[in-house]
């Protein structure tokens with residue numbers, strides 16, 4: 001069983017996000033980086049499946065050299081090898097192009113299953129997984145909060161508004177992962193794991209290594225671009241309901257405020 | 266066919282989901298701004314007899330593919346059918362709901378048509394015939410604006426509960442055209458589907474949400490919040506601390522790695538207001554915080570703050586709400 005996990009490195013969830021001077025990107029200096037939490041869930045699910053069915057887990061990422069750190073963490077958690085597509089030509093490519101490159105790197109690994117996060121918590125687009133499946137013409141099962149596989153069929157539970165769906169597909173298939181820490185409880189890298197990870201291979205690739213002509217990724221081929229970033233409007237200053245009111249007085253005042261001022265009850 | 270704006274309406278369980286009407290309303294605004302007609306596309310079981318309803322929100326004509334086999338959304342069947350129908354309309358813009366299924370359909374549809382989708386859009390602007398869209402990034406710490414290049418077809422999924430619904434015009438029915446697109450052979454399938462019939466209000470659709478955090482102390486104390494929720498027609502949510510403690514199911518988690526919600530009223534009870542929690546509820550219209558620690562960060566986001574022990578305050582508040590409801594009705 002070969003499983004490929006798509007992994008993106010994102011800023012830590014605590015990060016203060018500042019808009020850069022160009023007005024359309026963020027200041028990355030001083031940011032702490034983590035594995036996108038949903039990709040960590042995907043990786044944990046892959047490692048559990050490897051424990052059950054044997055085989056290999058590979059992680060694939062596109063990003064700058066700092067991503068090696070995230071890949072080392074994934075290897076220390078138990079992944080077997082990693083691929084990093086680090087090519088400046090992709091910097092101005094749109095995400096459809098980037099996903100093409102990711103798809104090519106995945107193909108070389110010949111997986112039975114591809115696991116991705118349901119969304120990356122940075123630009124929050126929640127679409128790369130399904131795009132890779134479409135590129136490969138594979139079935140995909142999205143937003144798994146539970147997964148099982150017997151080696152030939154994969155089954156997931158998918159929450160939908162007001163219910164849940166059980167989806168099933170023969171392999172090969174792609175699964176995107178949702179859920180929360182309480183479900184997946186991703187493992188920590190152990191000390192022996194960290195030692196072993198140092199010897200595991202990380203292949204660095206350029207688009208030419210994946211069989212592409214770099215001209216395919218030039219800025220003018222982009223279909224979409226970010227034109228600007230903006231900060232949300234500040235919330236207006238709120239009010240602490242206190243005065244000399246007792247508990248019942250505060251409760252009554254809150255009901256009055258919500259009814260008369262906010263008009264929400 | 267003349268260029269148009271196209272909305273993909275979401276049909277489930279015999280009805281259009283409300284978000285479809287929001288998207289149709291937004292589609293009408295976009296169509297008017299671009300001087301185009303608004304058309305619709307809908308797939309499902311029993312959709313043909315309901316599709317005319319979209320006319321009330323400004324849709325002129327709907328292409329439908331109605332078949333019992335299309336009862337439940339499945340990317341492998343729905344995406345090729347929608348792609349084929351969209352192709353017949355040749356739209357200038359496509360809008361669809363950023364619902365669970367809508368986001369999934371949009372992703373694969375965009376890839377199939379080799380056009381660019383932006384998910385979870387909260388604002389669309391049309392200037393000089395060009396479309397731009399805005400969506401929250403970094404868990405709402407920022408917004409991004411994007412534009413489409415070289416005449417590419419914009420595909421936009423709209424975040425639910427954000428775009429306002431038009432006043433439905435009951436005198437107007439959309440023209441409905443059944444299209445005979447073959448249903449593709451799928452490898453994946455829906456094995457089971459299970460709707461919650463408890464009457465519980467769905468978190469992502471609730472107008473009022475009451476969330477409890479670590480301050481709730483134990484699972485059984487949530488009955489207090491449930492009682493209040495019942496009175497207000499609200500849904501109950503939770504912080505990660507409460508979910509990690511096993512007090513509430515993961516599906517109730519609000520935040521960066523939980524649900525992103527934007528109700529009219531969010532009441533945070535015994536929640537400190539960690540940045541990852543704020544990420545999930547910071548865009549609520551009104552926020553109430555109940556916390557005994559006056560320095561809890563949640564107060565900086567709250568419109569109304571109550572510094573009290575929640576075990577004293579919630580019963581008193583529930584009683585006042587009950588009184589209010591009985592005088593109002």
Ligand SMILES: Cc1cc2nc3c(=O)[nH]c(=O)nc-3n(C[C@H](O)[C@H](O)[C@H](O)COP(=O)(O)OP(=O)(O)OC[C@H]3O[C@@H](n4cnc5c(N)ncnc54)[C@H](O)[C@@H]3O)c2cc1C
Pocket residue numbers: 013037477478479480481503504505506507518519520521522523524534535536537538539540541542545555556557558561573574575576
């Ligand atoms: C990668 C990552 C993702 C995360 N994702 C999420 C997420 O999606 N959602 C989320 O919520 N968190 C998330 N977190 C966790 C987040 O950082 C906080 O740990 C969590 O939100 C804290 O939950 P809490 O406010 O309930 O608990 P605490 O921070 O412990 O706060 C409890 C509050 O209750 C108050 N309190 C206690 N007793 C009473 C009482 N009797 N009456 C009144 N008030 C009382 C206390 O004063 C305190 O302010 C994430 C963290 C990480 C690292």
Ligand SMILES: Nc1ncnc2c1ncn2[C@@H]1O[C@H](COP(=O)(O)O)[C@@H](O)[C@H]1O
Pocket residue numbers: 006007008036038039060061062063102115116117118119120121123124125126127128129
């Ligand atoms: N640069 C990247 N490298 C590897 N995987 C990625 C990258 N960007 C996105 N992904 C994968 O696609 C998923 C969805 O991302 P997105 O569509 O960006 O929200 C993520 O959870 C990752 O699994």
